Amino acid sequence: MNVRLLALNIYVCAVLAFVLVPILVILPMAFSNTSYLTFPPKGFSFRWFIEFFSNSRWMGAAAFSLTIAFCVALVTSVVGTMTSYAMVRGGGRLATVFRITLMLPVIVPHVALAVALYLVFQKVGLMGTTAGYVLAHSVIAMPFTVFTVSAALSRIDPALESAAMSCGATRFDAFRLVTLPNILPNVFSGALFAFIISFDEPVITYFLAGARDKTLPRMMFDDIQMNITPMLAAIAVLLTGLSIAVLLSAALLQRRSRTGSPSEPST
Secondary structure, three states: OOHHHHHHHHHHHHHHHHHHHHHHHHHHHOOOOOOOOOOOOOOOOOHHHHHHHHOHHHHHHHHHHHHHHHHHHHHHHHHHHHHHHHHHHHOHHHHHHHHHHHHHHHHOOHHHHHHHHHHHHHHHOOOOOHHHHHHHHHHHHHHHHHHHHHHHHOOOOHHHHHHHHHOOOOHHHHHHHHHHHHHHHHHHHHHHHHHHHHHHOOHHHHHHOOOOOOOHHHHHHHHHHHOOOHHHHHHHHHHHHHHHHHHHHHHHHHHHHHHOOOOOOOO
């Protein structure tokens, strides 16, 4: 066997083990019958899942997280699609500046970004508000939406829009009737990425959380400090399952976008 191929296989297996081992450890702990975290777990029970879904405090935090994540997905899909169209169709040096700027929330540590957002939101009165959460989460989710939509836009021939405009359509109508249907799977895929990034975000949420309305990750942090039970493992399993489902849905949408052929204007 090729030495480089063997080294690559070993590296891939090591990365997979690094990612999967914590999940494999936390999964059985979620079904423990004890009132404390232990591995290997003792007994088997759905007790902690039932307690999570029957606890109004946890359900309120989950509903609040879902509301914020849905708003973030909506905002980033609309703004991200507009930004992607401007970058891909506009081109030029300004597009390069936009791309570099969009990469900053991915490169900059979330702790530094959280401190900056905390200082700004404290002055403008957005601390602990739904609008503040949505704006902050949109900042970190926007790059994933923009790059997902841009990948689809770059495969669409601009001549299709030009042909539609030559037939009397406005630029907006050409985008709405010709381009948008072809990139729609990627728009939905980007929205799913934004949704799960917002729903699972713990660091920025921790800095911006108010005394009353708290997201699910913030509630988990508070519970770790005061009351460590297998319920945390149960919530972690649910969040992992949700993330996997969203990522699989996004992958299927992107596959559909790649296999689908661009629609051509009728003559």
